[in-house]
Amino acid sequence: xxxxxxxxxxxxxxxxxxxxxxxxxxxxxxxxxxxxxxxxxxxxxxxxxxxxxxxxxxxxxxxxxxxxxxxxxxxxxxxxxxxxxxxxxxxxxxxxxxxxxxxxxxxxxxxxxxxxxxxxxxxxxxxxxxxxxxxxxxxxxxxxxxxxxxxxxxxxxxxxxxxxxxxxxxxxxxxxxxxxxxxxxxxxxxxxxxxxxxxxxxxxxxxxxxxxxxxxxxxxxxxxxxxxxxxxxxxxxxxxxxxxxxxx
Ligand code: IPD
Ligand code: CA
Ligand code: CA
Ligand code: CA
Numbered sequence: 001x002x003x004x005x006x007x008x009x010x011x012x013x014x015x016x017x018x019x020x021x022x023x024x025x026x027x028x029x030x031x032x033x034x035x036x037x038x039x040x041x042x043x044x045x046x047x048x049x050x051x052x053x054x055x056x057x058x059x060x061x062x063x064x065x066x067x068x069x070x071x072x073x074x075x076x077x078x079x080x081x082x083x084x085x086x087x088x089x090x091x092x093x094x095x096x097x098x099x100x101x102x103x104x105x106x107x108x109x110x111x112x113x114x115x116x117x118x119x120x121x122x123x124x125x126x127x128x129x130x131x132x133x134x135x136x137x138x139x140x141x142x143x144x145x146x147x148x149x150x151x152x153x154x155x156x157x158x159x160x161x162x163x164x165x166x167x168x169x170x171x172x173x174x175x176x177x178x179x180x181x182x183x184x185x186x187x188x189x190x191x192x193x194x195x196x197x198x199x200x201x202x203x204x205x206x207x208x209x210x211x212x213x214x215x216x217x218x219x220x221x222x223x224x225x226x227x228x229x230x231x232x233x234x235x236x237x238x239x240x241x242x243x244x245x246x247x248x
Contacts, residue, residue, distance in 0.1 A: 001045045001046060002093055002107045004045060005091055005107075006091055006107045007109065008041055009034060009038045009075070009089075012038070013082055016032075016082065016083055019032040019083065020032060020033070026149045028148070029149070030079055031059065032079070032083060034075075034082070036059045036075075039057045039058070039059045039073055040060065042071075042091070043055050046071055050069065052065050052069075053065040053070065056071070056073070056198065056224075057071075057072070057073035057074070058074050058075065058199045068097055071093060071095055072096060072198050073093050074091070074092040074177060074200055077089060077090050077092045077176060077177040077178065078090060078174045078175030078177075080174055087110045088174045088178055089108075089174070089178070090108045090109075090175055090181070091107045092199065092200065094198075100119070101119075101203075101205055101206045102118065102119045103117065103118050103119070104117045104205070104207050106177045106178065106203050106207065108178060108181075112126075113125060113181075115203075116207075117203075117206045117207045119206065120210075121210065122210050123184050123185075123210040130184055132183060132184060132186055132211045132234035133188075134234070134236065135189050135234050136236040138166050138168035138237055138240060139166070139167040140189065141189035142168075142170065142189065143168055143233075144172070144173070144176075144179030144182065144188045144190065144191040145159075145160070145192055146172055146176050146179070146191070146192070147172070147193060147194065148193075148195065151195040156194050159244050159246075162243075162244035176204065177200060177203060179191050180203075180204025180205070180207060181203075181207055183204070183208050183213060183232055184211040185211070186211075190232060190233025190237060190241055191230065191232050191233070192229075192241065192245055193229065193230050195228070196228070198218070198219075198227065201218060201230045202218075208233075213232060213234050214235050214238040215230070216228075216230060216247055218230050229247065231245050
């Protein structure tokens with residue numbers, strides 16, 4: 001299902017110059033028909049197999065199901081990259097049962113990389129087991145960072161100061177889900193964003209936890225409806241990063 005949606009997203013990407021770009025809450029928050037149609041296709045394909053489940057997605061909101069399964073979908077995470085021809089975008093799908101994330105899938109159609117995790121069953125990249133980095137200091141790797149105009153700059157800057165002062169380094173590639181998948185697969189040591197929505201991070205959380213890492217309790221305090229900060233990392237740097245983010 002996610003690979004099928006990935007083919008359609010890639011086709012839109014290859015003819016992105018034809019897409020009309022609309023803005024949402026602020027001029028940096030953009031969307032196109034590609035985002036809307038890819039989410040529609042994921043819902044339709046999933047519903048064929050799981051007709052009783054519920055859905056929550058960035059572009060088409062919430063549809064209640066008749067059981068306690070909820071599919072949480074970001075059809076294109078990294079829309080700004082997608083629309084400007086950069087390759088850091090992906091499709092992110094998580095499955096919740098009640099208040100627990102039970103599965104997560106992040107697919108990058110440009111590299112044909114599928115990151116997947118099921119509760120209690122480890123995390124995999126194209127079928128091969130992945131693990132978070134074996135590090136005990138932020139100086140030993142690179143952090144992923146994200147931010148948006150949903151929050152004031154003052155919520156990110158102290159973390160950045162603390163990280164750089166401790167000898168750490170960061171990148172921001174424009175896709176939270178992809179960077180969290182890179183934490184799960186040991187490419188990055190962690191990911192921090194002061195406010196994120198559930199469709200951006202739920203698949204990443206289960207990927208990182210199943211890969212041996214740690215995540216902040218995103219779903220507490222209305223995370224599913226209002227969003228929350230996310231801090232996820234390899235276990236060996238979790239305590240230091242929590243202090244840097246003011247979460248400990
Ligand atoms: C955004 C990306 C970005 C993150 C933003 C998100 P979108 O999602 O994940 O990396 O920093 O907070 O809104 O709009 O490209 O799906
Ligand atoms: Ca968006
Ligand atoms: Ca997103
Ligand atoms: Ca999106």
